[in-house]
Amino acid sequence: MAERIFSEKHQVLFYETDRTRKTTVGMLVNILMLASQDQSIALGLTEEKVNALGYGWVITQHIIDIQRMPKYEEKIRVFTKADSYNRYFCYRDFWIEDEQEKKIVQMHSVFVLMDQKKRKIARVLKNLIEPYDCEYSTKVERTPNPKKLTTARRLPAKHYRVRFMDIDSNQHVNNVHYFDWMIDGLSEGFLLQHQLRRMNIKYKQEIHYGETVESNTEIDDKKLETFHVIKTASGESCRAHCLWEKNNF
Amino acid sequence: MAERIFSEKHQVLFYETDRTRKTTVGMLVNILMLASQDQSIALGLTEEKVNALGYGWVITQHIIDIQRMPKYEEKIRVFTKADSYNRYFCYRDFWIEDEQEKKIVQMHSVFVLMDQKKRKIARVLKNLIEPYDCEYSTKVERTPNPKKLTTARRLPAKHYRVRFMDIDSNQHVNNVHYFDWMIDGLSEGFLLQHQLRRMNIKYKQEIHYGETVESNTEIDDKKLETFHVIKTASGESCRAHCLWEKNNF
Structure with missing residues (x-):
């Protein structure tokens, strides 16, 4: 074909x-x-x-x-x-x-x-x-799960309420808003000094209008890796692993 | 010219x-x-x-x-x-x-x-x-201020923390995010049943990264008018008056 x-x-x-x-x-x-x-x-x-x-x-x-x-x-x-x-x-x-x-x-x-x-x-x-x-193809791909960090520092969790404009025509939070919740879990200083190189994000459970989202972030400062979990009252919704690189100024 | x-x-x-x-x-x-x-x-x-x-x-x-x-x-x-x-x-x-x-x-x-x-x-x-x-022109325009409502019902205030991606190259919240905070102050039912026809929005004071924003909303259910005030700990930042129309289904 x-x-x-x-x-x-x-x-x-x-x-x-x-x-x-x-x-x-x-x-x-x-x-x-x-x-x-x-x-x-x-x-x-x-x-x-x-x-x-x-x-x-x-x-x-x-x-x-x-x-x-x-x-x-x-x-x-x-x-x-x-x-x-x-x-x-x-x-x-x-x-x-x-x-x-x-x-x-x-x-x-x-x-x-x-x-x-x-x-x-x-x-x-x-x-x-x-x-x-x-x-x-009968084959189910073995796409890797977002990797957990072994040595990591936990950053303070941040909370977001799902807004009217976060909902798409599937009547749930559009997958793109998860990126903002995850990235915003990192500090301003880190975000200004680093570039995202790789991200593996996996969705488990949809989120609806009015729910409150908790964005949890862990960082490995040496390896420049971060791990993110998005939760609501009904459980884990999404997780991601990111790889970063220091900016060349 | x-x-x-x-x-x-x-x-x-x-x-x-x-x-x-x-x-x-x-x-x-x-x-x-x-x-x-x-x-x-x-x-x-x-x-x-x-x-x-x-x-x-x-x-x-x-x-x-x-x-x-x-x-x-x-x-x-x-x-x-x-x-x-x-x-x-x-x-x-x-x-x-x-x-x-x-x-x-x-x-x-x-x-x-x-x-x-x-x-x-x-x-x-x-x-x-x-x-x-x-x-x-030496003339300063008399652009009208957002009109306050006389008969209005106050909706519960909503709170938002300013995120990294809300900041623009002027180093303050981009004016567009105020719209989301204001509109999200209204109920889902109202937003699905009405169309925005006119909006007068006036900015007073800039908002920065990490600040918490309070979105206050009043509604006149008969006239289909809403009034919105965005505040932070340092005072009022922005206000708006909106005129709505019921959807024709």
Whole structure:
């Protein structure tokens, strides 16, 4: 089967960046997801159509590698390719190239189909995945879990109430807000002096409007690794492992 | 002097919308501001250049009229025009047209130049404003203050801690986050059943990283008007008056 790679141009907007004038990791994932949304629209498999069937695509994991973050006003090209699927999981690759066609970001993501009434994972429907020229494979990928830290310092937990605008059309917190809660768990000094290089984020349980979220952060100051857990009253919702690098000033 | 209107196309991205699939008012203002930022870049008056001189443009008021909110995937055109200026204030108009060239949103905004070291308003520098073909006028506009409500019901205050990603390159909370804090002060039911038609928002005092914000909301259920005050420990930072309309289902 022919590989179907979808790509589109994007110019980084000011509200996709923070005061370092580089995209935040949450916005980076938003920008990457634009490509898969637009591919779906191009194939006639819009979110509305999937919702009308009683389903919604939900992300369960992202593994992101960042050579460098796109900068404010930078012209980039975003690529995506539905890689393979099995009974329950779909695997998708994303990447970003700069104007010199250099890959600066890669992401591997795991999607499932959610039955919106039962709020449960459904079997992948052939007619919702085949138009992407995505290969069926009986093999379930062994995507690594976010790694726990062995020597770590615990930072004070921070709390957030889920706001109206954090909820997406799947009626739960959009996966992108977790990045802001996790990153904000780190200190200002650390964030200004370090670059995120790699992030492995895994979602376990959805969060709804009005819930209070606790963001827990651990840091290994030597290895420059951080570990994040997002919890609500009903349990753990999401965890992530990050790898950082000191800025070269 | 020739009127210099700047315009650009924009297609509404999924992360500019909420679960109603329409842009949030915060993102609407972001989209409008894109046009003035891109006009500044086109004129060689980038933010970096203004910052290098020790200044930053700061918004003190927006008056927004919304015939209808742009929708997800909608192709719109955003217009802006620096209207006039006096010793301390610059007035700028923004508007959005849909694909049928129908005006769907208008915004009138007041800008001042901030001395970044003194954190004080500076006199408008001629060389920073003249390239916009903006008229000098001795007249200070009488832009109305956000109107207080006479018969109103007070809603429970909500609290937010300013996060790392809420801070912009002026080193204070970007004006757009105030919209989210204000809108989130209203109930989910109200937000799903009403459309924002008009908003008058006035900024008094900047807010910094780590501060805690209190969002106070009053509602007149009959007139469908709301009044919002954002406070921190150091006093009132911003207030707004909004006019709403019931959805036509």
